[in-house]
Amino acid sequence: MASIERAALEIREMDDLAALDSPIHALHPLAKLLTTMVYLLTVVSFGKYDLSGLFPMVLYPALLFSLSGISVKTCFYKLRMVLPLLLAVGVFNPLLDRAPLVRLGGVALSGGVISFLTFTLKGLFCLSASFLLAATTSLDSLAAALRKLRLPKMPVTLLLLSFRYVSVMMEELAAMTTAYRLRAPGQKGIRWNAWGSFLGQLLLRSMDRAEELYASMRLRGFQGDFPYAEGRPLSGRDLAYFLLVTLGLLAFRIWNVSRLLGGLLL
Amino acid sequence: MIRFDHVSCAYEKGRTVLRDLSFSLEKGEAVGLVGANGAGKSTLMKALLGLMPYEGEITVDGLKVEERNLREIRRKLGFVLQNSDNQMFMPTVAEDMLFGPLNYGMKREEAEKTVDEVLLSLGITELKGRHNHRISGGEKRMAAIATVLAMKPEVLLMDEPSSALDPWNRRMVIRTINALPVTRLIASHDLDLILDTCGRVLLLSGGRLAADGPAEEILTDRALLEKHRLELPLRFGGENPR
Numbered sequence A: 001m002a003s004i005e006r007a008a009l010e011i012r013e014m015d016d017l018a019a020l021d022s023p024i025h026a027l028h029p030l031a032k033l034l035t036t037m038v039y040l041l042t043v044v045s046f047g048k049y050d051l052s053g054l055f056p057m058v059l060y061p062a063l064l065f066s067l068s069g070i071s072v073k074t075c076f077y078k079l080r081m082v083l084p085l086l087l088a089v090g091v092f093n094p095l096l097d098r099a100p101l102v103r104l105g106g107v108a109l110s111g112g113v114i115s116f117l118t119f120t121l122k123g124l125f126c127l128s129a130s131f132l133l134a135a136t137t138s139l140d141s142l143a144a145a146l147r148k149l150r151l152p153k154m155p156v157t158l159l160l161l162s163f164r165y166v167s168v169m170m171e172e173l174a175a176m177t178t179a180y181r182l183r184a185p186g187q188k189g190i191r192w193n194a195w196g197s198f199l200g201q202l203l204l205r206s207m208d209r210a211e212e213l214y215a216s217m218r219l220r221g222f223q224g225d226f227p228y229a230e231g232r233p234l235s236g237r238d239l240a241y242f243l244l245v246t247l248g249l250l251a252f253r254i255w256n257v258s259r260l261l262g263g264l265l266l
Numbered sequence B: 001m002i003r004f005d006h007v008s009c010a011y012e013k014g015r016t017v018l019r020d021l022s023f024s025l026e027k028g029e030a031v032g033l034v035g036a037n038g039a040g041k042s043t044l045m046k047a048l049l050g051l052m053p054y055e056g057e058i059t060v061d062g063l064k065v066e067e068r069n070l071r072e073i074r075r076k077l078g079f080v081l082q083n084s085d086n087q088m089f090m091p092t093v094a095e096d097m098l099f100g101p102l103n104y105g106m107k108r109e110e111a112e113k114t115v116d117e118v119l120l121s122l123g124i125t126e127l128k129g130r131h132n133h134r135i136s137g138g139e140k141r142m143a144a145i146a147t148v149l150a151m152k153p154e155v156l157l158m159d160e161p162s163s164a165l166d167p168w169n170r171r172m173v174i175r176t177i178n179a180l181p182v183t184r185l186i187a188s189h190d191l192d193l194i195l196d197t198c199g200r201v202l203l204l205s206g207g208r209l210a211a212d213g214p215a216e217e218i219l220t221d222r223a224l225l226e227k228h229r230l231e232l233p234l235r236f237g238g239e240n241p242r
Helices: A003-018 A029-044 A051-068 A072-078 A083-090 A111-136 A139-148 A153-182 A192-219 A236-254 A257-265 B041-048 B067-076 B093-103 B108-122 B137-149 B167-179 B191-197 B222-227
Strands: A100-104 A107-110 B002-012 B015-025 B030-034 B055-060 B077-080 B155-159 B183-187 B200-205 B208-214
Touching: A003 A072, A003 A111, A003 A139, A003 A153, A029 A051, A029 A111, A029 A139, A029 A236, A051 A111, A051 A236, A051 A257, A072 A111, A083 A111, A100 A111, A107 A111, A111 A139, A139 A153, A153 A192, A192 B077, B002 B041, B015 B041, B015 B208, B030 B041, B030 B191, B041 B055, B041 B155, B041 B183, B067 B077, B077 B137, B093 B108, B093 B137, B108 B137, B137 B155, B137 B167, B167 B191, B183 B191, B200 B222, B208 B222
Parallel strands: B030 B183, B030 B200, B077 B155, B155 B183
Antiparallel strands: A100 A107, B002 B015, B002 B055, B200 B208
16 A cells, blocks of 8 residues: 555544544543643643653553553554654754763763753653544534633634645645656656646645535534434543543642652652 | 525635526525536535525525624525535544534534434434544545534535535435435536436536526437536447446
8 A cells, every 4th residue: 555545544543542432532632632632731831851750651551451452552553754853853962961960870971961861851741642533533523612611703714724635635645646656657656847737736635625625524413513413411530530630640740759769668 | 494585605806616606495495506617616606505695696595695684694594515535624524513503502412313304314323423534435425524514504505515525425325315304405517416306407508597497308319418518428329438
């Protein structure tokens, strides 16, 4: 299968993951969305040298991975294009901040190394949590949850249509690339002088298709709201999940659990 | 049920696609819309659905096709697109079928019951939980029809319903169309399908209504069809290139 077709299929596979059956999938999208937002805010609120305080935040994605049945491998595979960027964010910190901050055994670790690790972990945790939200909740349900939070119709609809448009564009790109390759044997990729018309055609074709897709939505009553994706109302279980996780995260933020445990053991 | 009164449509100045069209469709009628490429079949459908501006007057069940009536009109009209990929945008067939009814305010339990009934009537219950990107072209076409029927439309509009279908699936679509107790307007180049499903034919040519009459009469008139760049249906000896 061509790499573009594989990429298009990968986007659709997020729908497959969201359709799995697990205790996390069964939670109300609004509860999951709010919990994820609290988690992201808590993670980014840790200071750049607070590596030990940040570390217990791994428990939330770990819990979700184990309960949702989605493997860590799937997550890292889907995020493989973004992960290198995480490293790039703090890669120069060890060079810029060389003052020793902590000693680990006989090794002195500089502030730059600690902040680099903190940034990387923060990014990893945030990406994992966002991925888990998207992989356990359909995009339409998420859009419905955003509307419940009183977000305006326009940006929510744009988010939804962008997702659909990316799939459509990838499909068109796959079809056009195949057509090109069949008439250009022996060529590696697409010649530079064909890129202009190729991209123009791709844009026009995918816009035509996206327009028809949107017309199809409007013809079936879509007006920017998501009654079809709302499902059941919030239950006591959803509220309990949100409150328990939020309290746990706040506790991790207020008390340095790593240090407390370390103090008990040493 | 549907009335076109001196309707004209243009995409841009100087490029008129429909010219002074007047006709009406009675409740329960099955009408075929035929014509060569560029005759205006798809444009006529778009104008009827309020997807493009027009001059003259189009009414559906007495309601003029204009912005303030579009929601009510679109509730009455079910449109099956030529490309099912553009019609099926939800992850699964069942979710796609629920999309329309729930948007129009049907209760979830009732909508789910309707989905089951429609799937059963089309003989495709096994598709219910299947993912749209994992079903075949024929299955997708049947599922696309199901998404529209779940809205319980009063009029069914279909654009090239047999395109990309194998003979078995084509036969299934014909049976499905014939079993529907609603008004039907079917645009197609497949004149044999039109003969099998429609009692009346509208022949469009260059945006004008070139003929309007019984399907058996129009689709057996070789001179008329050839004048408008069409051929007899294959069963009546339509040209075989071999």
